[in-house]
Amino acid sequence: MRDFRKYAVWEQSHKLVLELYRLTKNFPQEEKFGLTSQIRRAGISISANISEGCGKLSERDFARFLGISFGSCQEVEYLTLLAKDLDYLDEQSYEPLSIEIVSIKKQLYHLIKKLNAGS
Known part of the structure; x- marks a missing residue:
């Protein structure tokens, strides 16, 4: 059994969710x-799917959940860009988020690739 807490990508994605919650507190009420x-x-979907995937017995199933997590990263990447373009996020808040998201995507990609190579 895998412990999701031991994956650096899960830890980083969890921190991202906490930051997303902090930043979105300031979004307009109508949003x-x-x-x-x-x-x-x-954002929650990223770390939640890593966690759920860790509970799967096969490498293939784990990789599938990591793929879902990757898709959620893509979604967060776009939504934070949209928030910046709508002036809900300033550049100083957006830039570190963008860097974190890309870092998480890279880690997920490499982990998925490694799992699929073992199949």
Whole structure:
């Protein structure tokens, strides 16, 4: 059995979710059920799918959940760009988020590739 807490990519994605929650607190109230909710749900999906995948017995199933997590990263990447373009995030907040998201995507990609090579 895998412990999701031991994966650096899970730890980094968990920190990303905490940061997304902190930053989206300042979004306009009319976005509460729109962009705010969507960013948070997509962010949670990253670390949640890593966690769920760790509970799967096969490498193939684990890789499949990591792929879902990767897709959620893509979604967060776009949604944070949208938030910046709507002036809900300033450049100083957006840039570190963007760097973190790309880092998580790279780690997920390499882990998926490694798991698929073993199949």
